[in-house]
Amino acid sequence: MTIAILGGLGLYVNKSGNTSALLISSPKTNTPAVIDTNQGGSAVSTVASSNSSNAASGQGYKDGNYIGSAAQTPYGTVQVAAVISGGKITDINFLQMPNDLGNSRAIAAAAEPLLKQTALQKQSAHIDFVSGATSDSYGFEQSLQAALDKAASS
Amino acid sequence: MGTGVSLDVPAAKDEAIFEEVFKLLRKIDERFSSYKKNSELARYQRGEVGLSEEMATIKKACTKFERLTDGYFSAYFSGKFDPTGYVKGWAIAEAGKLLDKKGIKTFCMSIGGDILARSDGNKEWKIGIQDPTDSKKILNKLSIFSGAVATSGNYERGQHIINPKTGRPADELLSVTVVGPDIITADALATACFAMGNNSIEFLNQQKNYEAVIVTRLGKLLKTDSLDLN
Numbered sequence: 001m002t003i004a005i006l007g008g009l010g011l012y013v014n015k016s017g018n019t020s021a022l023l024i025s026s027p028k029t030n031t032p033a034v035i036d037t038n039q040g041g042s043a044v045s046t047v048a049s050s051n052s053s054n055a056a057s058g059q060g061y062k063d064g065n066y067i068g069s070a071a072q073t074p075y076g077t078v079q080v081a082a083v084i085s086g087g088k089i090t091d092i093n094f095l096q097m098p099n100d101l102g103n104s105r106a107i108a109a110a111a112e113p114l115l116k117q118t119a120l121q122k123q124s125a126h127i128d129f130v131s132g133a134t135s136d137s138y139g140f141e142q143s144l145q146a147a148l149d150k151a152a153s154s
Numbered sequence: 155m156g157t158g159v160s161l162d163v164p165a166a167k168d169e170a171i172f173e174e175v176f177k178l179l180r181k182i183d184e185r186f187s188s189y190k191k192n193s194e195l196a197r198y199q200r201g202e203v204g205l206s207e208e209m210a211t212i213k214k215a216c217t218k219f220e221r222l223t224d225g226y227f228s229a230y231f232s233g234k235f236d237p238t239g240y241v242k243g244w245a246i247a248e249a250g251k252l253l254d255k256k257g258i259k260t261f262c263m264s265i266g267g268d269i270l271a272r273s274d275g276n277k278e279w280k281i282g283i284q285d286p287t288d289s290k291k292i293l294n295k296l297s298i299f300s301g302a303v304a305t306s307g308n309y310e311r312g313q314h315i316i317n318p319k320t321g322r323p324a325d326e327l328l329s330v331t332v333v334g335p336d337i338i339t340a341d342a343l344a345t346a347c348f349a350m351g352n353n354s355i356e357f358l359n360q361q362k363n364y365e366a367v368i369v370t371r372l373g374k375l376l377k378t379d380s381l382d383l384n
Contacts, residue, residue, distance in 0.1 A: 127280050127281070127282040127292060127295065128162065128262060128279050128280045128281065129160065129162070129262055129264050129269050129271075129279065129280075129281050129282070130264075130267070130281070130282045130283075130284050130292065131264070131267050131268070131269050131281055131282070131283055131284060131303045131304070131305045131331055132267045132283070132284025132286070132305050132307070132329070133266075133267050133284075133286070133305050133306055133307030133308075133329060
């Protein structure tokens with residue numbers, strides 16, 4: 001089981017077997033919302049345990065374009081769509097990301113490439129992890145922190 | 155920490171261990187982030203607090219690497235002590251210690267492209283080295299059971315590694331990937347060698363137990379003598 005997290009605001013990508021689920025967690029309340037991008041796009045649950053989404057692992061995905069349900073998070077609405085091709089996730093599109101707060105936009109902007117990259121690279125033949133410097137983004141960190149400071153003081 | 159963290163624990167059946175590790179990382183970030191106004195590091199930089207035990211250990215280690223790399227690794231920027239580069243490797247090492255303590259024998263963890271792997275012998279971790287010119291491509295693969303992989307580079311939005319001898323951004327290389335037993339050392343070597351530029355292969359060939367892959371500015375791939383790539 002693998003979990004990836006981006007930043008202190010806790011954007012979790014939970015991968016287990018072939019299943020991907022997106023967990024958005026508010027650091028204040030720590031209540032995660034789960035979006036299951038498994039085929040068909042299942043309903044959103046607000047339960048921390050995501051093991052139910054592993055039930056389908058072992059089956060391949062059916063090719064097509066699947067829209068996940070819109071999840072309500074403390075920061076706004078999140079909705080993703082997954083493109084399945086050749087039985088694998090080949091692209092992830094963010095239909096809705098929280099944007100009612102300035103900092104949310106920055107998080108979304110940062111999260112998109114990371115999540116896409118994580119999902120796609122995990123499917124690279126025989127690669128478990130990728131070592132590279134692209135995740136180093138001090139410039140982004142700085143602007144994100146500035147945005148967070150602004151949001152905190154407004 | 156801002157950068158992506160990824161942790162794979164094949165034997166984990168639920169999120170508990172991940173929560174513990176992420177909690178530890180968040181604590182480290184709160185203390186040592188140079189972007190948080192009230193982190194311990196920021197306060198230390200402003201002279202509001204003295205050296206804590208951990209900060210002193212970190213400072214000492216940074217000095218050690220500075221000497222080892224003839225100043226190419228440095229934790230001083232514009233006169234200010236900023237060990238953020240070192241802390242990344244240190245954070246993974248601390249997380250690794252936590253996982254060891256919990257009896258997790260097989261795991262692989264990545265923070266910002268730096269990787270720490272452990273294996274009980276059944277799982278061989280396949281690590282792809284990212285193409286510094288195309289983030290969706292892998293240049294080469296290496297296989298490790300237990301060990302560390304650290305990559306340094308100046309990417310478009312990335313941190314600028316300065317060559318301390320010239321005072322200007324290091325630009326002879328696109329990336330340096332160091333493989334070896336200890337993540338902190340691998341990380342410091344990768345950073346230092348990136349600053350060192352073309353001469354780093356010679357330096358790396360002298361480091362016992364550490365191997366490296368380098369991509370030069372012209373896109374040429376160099377590696378140390380004993381490295382096996384797939």
